[in-house]
Structure formats: C-alpha cells, structure tokens
Amino acid sequence: MSLRDAAPLTRLVRDEAAPLEEILDRVSGKWTMRILSAVRGPRRFTELERSLDGISRRMLTLTLRNLERDGLVVRTVYPTVPPKVEYVLSPMGCELLDSLAPLTAWAEHNLASLEAARSAYRVRVAA
Amino acid sequence: MSLRDAAPLTRLVRDEAAPLEEILDRVSGKWTMRILSAVRGPRRFTELERSLDGISRRMLTLTLRNLERDGLVVRTVYPTVPPKVEYVLSPMGCELLDSLAPLTAWAEHNLASLEAARSAYRVRVAA
DNA sequence: CGGAATCCCTACAGATACTG
DNA sequence: CAGTATCTGTAGGGATTCCG
Numbered sequence: 001m002s003l004r005d006a007a008p009l010t011r012l013v014r015d016e017a018a019p020l021e022e023i024l025d026r027v028s029g030k031w032t033m034r035i036l037s038a039v040r041g042p043r044r045f046t047e048l049e050r051s052l053d054g055i056s057r058r059m060l061t062l063t064l065r066n067l068e069r070d071g072l073v074v075r076t077v078y079p080t081v082p083p084k085v086e087y088v089l090s091p092m093g094c095e096l097l098d099s100l101a102p103l104t105a106w107a108e109h110n111l112a113s114l115e116a117a118r119s120a121y122r123v124r125v126a127a
Numbered sequence: 128m129s130l131r132d133a134a135p136l137t138r139l140v141r142d143e144a145a146p147l148e149e150i151l152d153r154v155s156g157k158w159t160m161r162i163l164s165a166v167r168g169p170r171r172f173t174e175l176e177r178s179l180d181g182i183s184r185r186m187l188t189l190t191l192r193n194l195e196r197d198g199l200v201v202r203t204v205y206p207t208v209p210p211k212v213e214y215v216l217s218p219m220g221c222e223l224l225d226s227l228a229p230l231t232a233w234a235e236h237n238l239a240s241l242e243a244a245r246s247a248y249r250v251r252v253a254a
Numbered sequence: 255c256g257g258a259a260t261c262c263c264t265a266c267a268g269a270t271a272c273t274g
Numbered sequence: 275c276a277g278t279a280t281c282t283g284t285a286g287g288g289a290t291t292c293c294g
Binding site: 156157158181183185186189210 | 286287288289290294
C-alpha cells in the first residue's frame with residue numbers, strides 16, 4: 001500500500017521554500033481535486049463512487065484516506081445497519097479549495113494559449 | 128520518452144471543469160515548480176543545474192522541454208562556441224506563478240496543521 | 255556547454271474478487 | 275453499504291554514458 005504510508009522522509013530533509021511543492025504533491029493525485037470538489041457538501045461513499053466517473057473503489061478509498069489523514073476531509077461513521085459513512089470538507093480543506101480559485105481562473109483563461117503553444121511547438125520540431 | 132509525448136488523449140475526452148486538473152497535472156512534476164521559480168530571471172542550463180540541488184541533467188532537460196512546449200518558458204539559443212542557451216519565464220508563465228500566491232500562502236499557514244492532523248491520525252489508527 | 259540515448263526501479267493507478 | 279486484498283501495467287524519475 002504505497003499511498004497509505006506515503007509520508008516521505010525525504011520531504012522533511014528538503015530545502016526551504018518547499019511548502020508549495022509539498023501541497024502540490026498532495027493535491028496532484030489523479031482523483032484528489034475531483035473528490036475535494038465533490039465533498040463540499042456531505043457525501044456518502046457510494047454517492048461519491050457514482051458521481052466520480054470512472055473511479056475505482058480502491059482509488060476512492062485510498063484518496064479519501066489520505067485526505068482524511070491530512071485533515072482536509074472529515075469522515076463520520078454512523079454505526080447503523082447497513083453501515084453509513086459520510087465525508088465532508090473540513091474548514092482547512094475548504095480554505096484550500098478557495099485558495100485555488102486564482103489558479104482555476106488562470107487555467108480557464110490560458111488553456112487555449114497552452115494548446116496553441118503546443119501545436120506551434122510541434123510544428124517547430126517537425127522543421 | 129514518455130514525458131515528451133505526454134499529450135494525453137484521455138484528457139481531451141474528459142469531463143467539463145477539467146482545466147484546473149489539467150494545469151495541476153502539468154505543474155505537479157517533481158521539478159516543475161522549482162524550475163519555474165528559478166527562471167524568473169534568465170538562466171543558463173548549467174546555472175540551473177547547479178542551483179537546483181539534486182536534479183539530474185535528464186530531468187532538467189525534460190522538464191524545461193515541457194515548459195517550453197507549453198509556452199511557459201522561453202528558450203533562447205546563442206549560436207556561439209561554446210554554445211549558450213538561456214531560459215526565462217514567459218509572460219504566461221509569470222502569471223501562472225503569480226496565481227499560485229494564495230496557494231503558497233495557504234501552504235505556509237497550514238503545513239503545521241497538516242502535520243498535526245497526520246500525527247493525530249497515526250495515533251487514532253494505532254488504537 | 256548543453257544536451258540525447260539507454261537502463262532500471264518504484265509508486266500510482268486500474269481490474270478483479272472477497273468481506274463485516 | 276463500505277470497504278479490503280491481490281495482481282499487474284505503466285509512466286515518472288534517477289544514474290550513467292556518449293555526442294556536436
């Protein structure tokens with residue numbers, strides 16, 4: 001289970017201005033952002049599984065565990081039969097999501113330019 | 128060379144609000160952010176290699192290529208002997224870096240809480 | 255000086271099957 | 275319902291060597 005004990009010792013020994021990279025690493029998983037967006041309101045496991053198109057049970061579990069472990073998502077178990085588990089964004093996770101707004105805006109404004117740059121690059125390389 | 132032709136066909140077919148994830152994927156490489164920060168001013172290849180502690184020639188080349196290809200970094204070759212190549216942030220790349228400021232702030236303010244959450248989690252799991 | 259080519263290892267992630 | 279267990283593929287990244 002590589003994702004579970006991913007607490008990288010190397011990280012701790014790294015350079016000064018690392019906090020941004022540290023966060024980017026945590027947030028860069030394939031499903032992390034999608035899940036964070038999905039749990040703005042309380043969601044159940046199966047509910048998430050259905051709303052996140054193409055995710056496997058495994059990845060949903062692992063990603064949720066990491067988010068919970070980092071205190072970005074709160075997991076609540078209702079000891080009923082059948083079991084019921086709810087996930088919801090923590091205040092810290094909410095702030096994180098908010099702090100990504102400018103980046104999202106940049107992404108929306110520049111994705112086209114980015115694609116254009118890539119096409120131009122391909123042409124240049126072909127020459 | 129997997130990093131070179133990483134233009135993921137799957138990305139294009141994906142869901143609606145993908146631009147953020149698209150950007151996160153591009154920026155999430157181990158060296159990407161460090162390099163972006165390093166080329167705020169014009170830097171030569173060897174200069175970068177020395178300032179980025181622990182990077183291999185290979186990863187420096189590959190990451191710079193991707194950044195150049197996406198139009199985030201401009202590469203200038205001076206046809207002298209010995210050869211001289213300079214890399215510098217493009218305007219678009221500069222805006223990208225700026226849009227990351229809130230996230231950086233969040234990271235600095237919350238890294239401690241994040242570590243705390245992880246410790247608490249370990250304790251809870253042990254029980 | 256500024257790369258490109260090659261080999262290799264590991265972590266992320268998918269598919270499938272089983273369980274309290 | 276909400277997971278866990280196992281097997282496997284693949285791409286990111288490190289180390290090393292060679293080249294214009």
